[in-house]
Amino acid sequence: MPKPSDRTTKRQRKFKRLPGGRTVKRVKGKMKGKALCAKCGNELHGIPRNARRLSKSEKTINRPYGGHYCSKCMRQAIKNLIQKPA
Ligand SMILES: [Zn+2]
Structure with missing residues (x-):
């Protein structure tokens, strides 16, 4: 057993x-579980589940909100930033 x-x-x-x-x-x-988008909960692509011996650029996505938001939510977040009056 x-x-x-x-x-x-x-x-x-x-x-x-x-x-x-x-x-x-x-x-x-x-x-490890799959990386999920913080906003919509969809699976994030390009992020390995087992990344012990990889460089930082191989472990994450090199763009704003990379590894946190999916590409659709990232576009929406940037649009919201631009449209908001300062
Ligand atoms: Zn998303």
């Missing part, structure tokens, strides 16, 4: 063959 923390579907499973020939199931760390 796996320990309670391994009984989740969020953890990836991998079959490993041991030197003795036996195959065992190993449980990897939990996968």
